[in-house]
Amino acid sequence: MNLSIFLASRGGTASAAELGRAGFGRKAINVALADGSVARIHRRHYGFPQDTGDYRAARELRGLLTCLSAAPSYGLWTLAPARTLHLCVGHRAAPRSSVAHGRCRYPRHPWLPVAGLADVLVHALHCLPETEALVMVQCAVGRGEISLNFLxxxxxxxxxxxxRSVLDLVIPRADSLLEVLANVAFVRAGLHVRRHVEIPGVGEVDFLIEDCLVVETDGGTHLEPLQVKKDRRRNYASVVGGYLVLRYGYDDVVNHPWRMVAEVVAVLELWRRGHFQP
Structure with missing residues (x-):
């Protein structure tokens, strides 16, 4: 492995100490600097010359990415990418174009210029709107990478x-961020909600509301032709089994949750009045 390949495996940047541990001494670094394949970011930190990514920016500012900016490094769910850098810079002043967070208290990422997962989540809980922080925490907790009790x-x-109120919204299991957000909307509307219910002939459904209405939250994969056919068959089986069915996609759940809830409530009211009975 040459130095450029190693840098690419580390997000495009590395410190001299990290390069040394990988077997790249001063001579190898100087050769790479001389041929222009590597540039010095600042003292004893190196990266690709044309790189303008967040890792490069964090090293230039001698900080660690955190909060929403660190979510991609840990593969956490997000509703939208960070528009500005969220940084831990210790006691130094952060640039005005960035969002400064308090100092990091836990071990950082082993090789990226990124705060530790615990710091990232604590900072997100203090910084982000409720739903944006929730999906990040739910993802990490659901994968067993951190516990609610620890947080x-x-x-x-x-x-x-x-x-802490955001932590109260974390559910034991969620297969997508859509499930998390839909659950918040349904519970806050005062609906009786059961999640991941197994229905004979149908399989597991995302939500069973008031024991009569199946609600499914469909991500992008549900637009694929084979999945569309499968979902139709599940819809038919649900109706034959005596259940009503509604399906909602990303735009419905994320951008119009109260419209979704209003439709669910309207269907339930019609069911109570006997509109779906023979």
């Missing part, structure tokens, strides 16, 4: 009440 233990006191 609650780091968020004691009155000033952390809002952050």
């Amino acid at each position: 609650r233990g780091r968020l004691r006191g009155n000033r952390n009440a809002r952050a």
Whole structure:
């Protein structure tokens, strides 16, 4: 492996210490600098000359990516990419174009200029709107990478009440961020919700509301032809089994949750009045 390939495997940047541990000494670094394949970011930190990514920016600013900017590094769910850098810069002043967070308290990412997962989530809980923080936490908790008890233990006191309230919305299992957000909308509307219910002849459904209405949340894969056919068969089986069915996609759940809830409530009201009975 040459130095450029190693840098690419590390997100395009590395410190001299990291290069040294990988077997690249001063001579190899100087050769790469001389032929222009590698550039010095600042003292003892190196990257690709034309790189303008977040890792390069974090090293230039001598900080660590955190909060929403660190979500891609850990593969966390997000509703939208970060528009500005979220950084931990210690006691130094962060650039005005970035969002500065408090100092990091836990071990950082082993090789990327990224804060540790615990810091990333705590910062997100303090910084982001409720649903944006929720999907990040739900993803990490659902994969078993961090526990709710750990996060609650780091968020004691009155000033952390809002952050703790987001943790209360995390559910035991969610297969997509759409399930998380739909669950919040249904529960806050006062609906009786059961998740991941197994229905004979249908299989597992995302939600069973008031024990009569199946609600499915469909991500992008549900637009694929084979999946569309499968979903239709599941719809038919649900109706034959005596259930009503509604399906909602990304735009419905993320951008118009209250319209979705209004439709669910309207269908339930019609069911209560006997409109779907012979």
